[in-house]
Amino acid sequence: xxxxxxxxxxxxxxxxxxxxxxxxxxxxxxxxxxxxxxxxxxxxxxxxxxxxxxxxxxxxxxxxxxxxxxxxxxxxxxxxxxxxxxxxxxxxxxxxxxxxxxxxxxxxxxxxxxxxxxxxxxxxxxxxxxxxxxxxxxxxxxxxxxxxxxxxxxxxxxxxxxxxxxxxxxxxxxxxxxxxxxxxxxxxxxxxxxxxxxxxxxxxxxxxxxxxxxxxxxxxxxxxxxxxxxxxxxxxxxxxxxxxxxxxxxxxxxxxxxxxxxxxxxxxxxxxxxxxxxxx
Numbered sequence: 001x002x003x004x005x006x007x008x009x010x011x012x013x014x015x016x017x018x019x020x021x022x023x024x025x026x027x028x029x030x031x032x033x034x035x036x037x038x039x040x041x042x043x044x045x046x047x048x049x050x051x052x053x054x055x056x057x058x059x060x061x062x063x064x065x066x067x068x069x070x071x072x073x074x075x076x077x078x079x080x081x082x083x084x085x086x087x088x089x090x091x092x093x094x095x096x097x098x099x100x101x102x103x104x105x106x107x108x109x110x111x112x113x114x115x116x117x118x119x120x121x122x123x124x125x126x127x128x129x130x131x132x133x134x135x136x137x138x139x140x141x142x143x144x145x146x147x148x149x150x151x152x153x154x155x156x157x158x159x160x161x162x163x164x165x166x167x168x169x170x171x172x173x174x175x176x177x178x179x180x181x182x183x184x185x186x187x188x189x190x191x192x193x194x195x196x197x198x199x200x201x202x203x204x205x206x207x208x209x210x211x212x213x214x215x216x217x218x219x220x221x222x223x224x225x226x227x228x229x230x231x232x233x234x235x236x237x238x239x240x241x242x243x244x245x246x247x248x249x250x251x252x253x254x255x256x257x258x259x260x261x262x263x264x265x266x267x268x269x270x271x272x273x274x275x276x277x278x279x280x
Contacts, residue, residue, distance in 0.1 A: 051124045055108055058129070061098060062105025072221030080274055095274050096267035104129040111140075120174065127178035134259075135185060143171035143184065151191055153235075154242045154251050189256040199250035206238075212258060213265050220273030222266070228259050 033039060068079040075083075075095065082088070083095060092098040107129045112119050121144060122129065132140060142148050147164035155161070171184045208231055211224035235255050242251060 054124055054126065058101050058105035058108055058126070060105075061101035062103075062109070065099060065102035065105075072219055074220040074270060074273060083274075094267075094271050096271055099267075099270070100130050101126060103133045107133045115144075121170070121172060123172070123174055123176040123181075125178070128176055128181060131178045131181040131185070132172065134182075139185065139188065140172065143181070145170060147171050147184065149187065149191070152246055152250060153189065153191065153253055154239050154246050154249075156239060156243060186256065189253065193250065193252070197250065199248070203249060208254075208258060212262055215265055215269035217269045217272045220266075220270035228255075228262050231255055231258065 064079070065075075068076045070076055080095075083098070088098070092101065104126055108119075108122075111122055111132075115121065122132070132143075135143070142158075142161075145168065147169045148158075148161040149164065150161050171181060209224070209226035212226045212228060212231065214224035215221065216223045232255065235253060238251065242249060
């Protein structure tokens with residue numbers, strides 16, 4: 001029995017193919033697949049074009065997003081009308097997915113400035129680049145260098161980080177996937193605590209303002225009192241304050257989970273708002 005594949009599991013190539021004629025499904029004959037330099041260069045050219053198109057789509061989406069946002073961060077009415085009129089949903093899906101492409105454009109521009117010609121170290125898939133978008137500058141730098149681990153988020157000195165192996169194994173590399181990058185990021189921000197760890201007595205409880213999840217679904221804008229950035233700043237103060245106290249206390253942060261919940265609700269609110277605006 002063949003397992004059914006859901007549309008959101010399909011490769012972007014299939015989702016973006018407008019009609020069957022866009023792809024030549026004929027298998028080349030023997031005269032087209034001679035094992036020579038011409039064949040090798042054809043493969044390279046196809047790969048270059050695929051990578052180039054992804055980069056150009058992301059940069060174009062970022063340009064559109066940057067010039068079509070209102071003060072609340074939502075897209076303008078003109079953008080919503082354009083998206084509907086030209087049926088862009090068939091190409092990108094929801095507007096939140098268009099935003100994902102735009103954020104990938106941000107990553108490419110930023111890392112091109114940082115890496116120059118070494119930008120080839122980045123993976124070239126939308127999902128993997130989007131995972132990098134969620135990282136801080138320091139986390140990106142570490143991932144481009146090697147695969148580090150730490151025992152606690154209060155361990156902030158690089159000399160105390162542990163390398164996965166003697167030979168450098170950068171987390172961010174051309175073959176990295178969204179899953180591999182996200183896995184590292186989750187473990188970095190929430191290091192695994194051994195069951196034998198003695199630092200398990202309840203000591204101090206810090207709770208965050210739940211309005212970090214509040215959004216106006218009619219406008220798609222943030223309506224809370226506390227932002228994720230404010231929580232990040234508070235965490236940084238706590239980490240700095242507890243530097244050197246690792247033997248006595250263990251800090252377990254839920255900030256990563258809160259940030260994911262915030263982003264999920266943000267995208268849902270933006271999609272709900274865009275549907276209302278499209279219907280008007």
